[in-house]
Amino acid sequence: QQQVKQSPQSLIVQKGGISIINCAYENTAFDYFPWYQQFPGKGPALLIAIRPDVSEKKEGRFTISFNKSAKQFSLHIMDSQPGDSATYFCAASEDAGGTSYGKLTFGQGTILTVHP
Amino acid sequence: GAVVSQHPSWVICKSGTSVKIECRSLDFQATTMFWYRQFPKQSLMLMATSNEGSKATYEQGVEKDKFLINHASLTLSTLTVTSAHPEDSSFYICSASKEYLSSYNEQFFGPGTRLTVL
Numbered sequence: 001q002q003q004v005k006q007s008p009q010s011l012i013v014q015k016g017g018i019s020i021i022n023c024a025y026e027n028t029a030f031d032y033f034p035w036y037q038q039f040p041g042k043g044p045a046l047l048i049a050i051r052p053d054v055s056e057k058k059e060g061r062f063t064i065s066f067n068k069s070a071k072q073f074s075l076h077i078m079d080s081q082p083g084d085s086a087t088y089f090c091a092a093s094e095d096a097g098g099t100s101y102g103k104l105t106f107g108q109g110t111i112l113t114v115h116p
Numbered sequence: 117g118a119v120v121s122q123h124p125s126w127v128i129c130k131s132g133t134s135v136k137i138e139c140r141s142l143d144f145q146a147t148t149m150f151w152y153r154q155f156p157k158q159s160l161m162l163m164a165t166s167n168e169g170s171k172a173t174y175e176q177g178v179e180k181d182k183f184l185i186n187h188a189s190l191t192l193s194t195l196t197v198t199s200a201h202p203e204d205s206s207f208y209i210c211s212a213s214k215e216y217l218s219s220y221n222e223q224f225f226g227p228g229t230r231l232t233v234l
Contacts (some may be wrong), residue, residue, distance in 0.1 A: 034222075034223075036225075042228065043225035043226050043227045046222065046225075102148070103165050104150075104223060108159050109159050
């Protein structure tokens with residue numbers, strides 16, 4: 001029930017294209033859904049996050065779409081650039097005020113390659 | 117900003133020795149810090165959650181006597197890998213949680229520490 005399933009495992013897009021990564025969860029207590037970007041040998045960096053009270057959030061070229069009834073959320077990268085080539089992780093956590101302290105459950109990761 | 121540092125960034129040690137990794141929140145007080153390990157091409161696996169001044173909470177399957185966590189202040193947590201063996205070689209990443217007025221806590225990650233045990 002704690003799992004977050006992420007797909008695809010890898011994704012290749014052309015420069016200027018749209019990259020779409022999907023995640024699904026089971027735990028209905030999850031109420032915070034961040035996406036992280038990780039470059040080789042580096043720690044993850046927060047890209048964008050959403051709470052379940054909204055269905056979409058956009059920051060620059062990055063958009064999260066959230067479907068509470070389907071328990072799914074996705075990351076869209078518009079106008080993908082070679083510099084976006086990295087591993088992307090979705091994650092989810094419960095209310096930080098509870099005993100979990102907001103610990104994150106990560107998806108399996110998606111390796112994105114953007115060709116010039 | 118919300119910057120988290122780790123030291124060292126990489127370490128090589130002999131089998132049987134202990135290694136300490138530090139995690140610091142540089143510009144904020146972290147209510148909670150988390151420790152993860154990551155194997156190549158895999159996701160982050162949470163090892164433990166630590167709160168300042170209290171014992172860490174370890175995830176199932178993580179040996180608390182092997183991975184000692186100390187959270188002495190609101191800006192510093194340490195992970196000590198005791199009697200390290202080659203199978204402990206991994207990328208160790210910490211994160212620090214910044215509390216907001218709302219119920220969620222945003223986590224900021226350190227740059228990671230590459231441990232190689234010979």
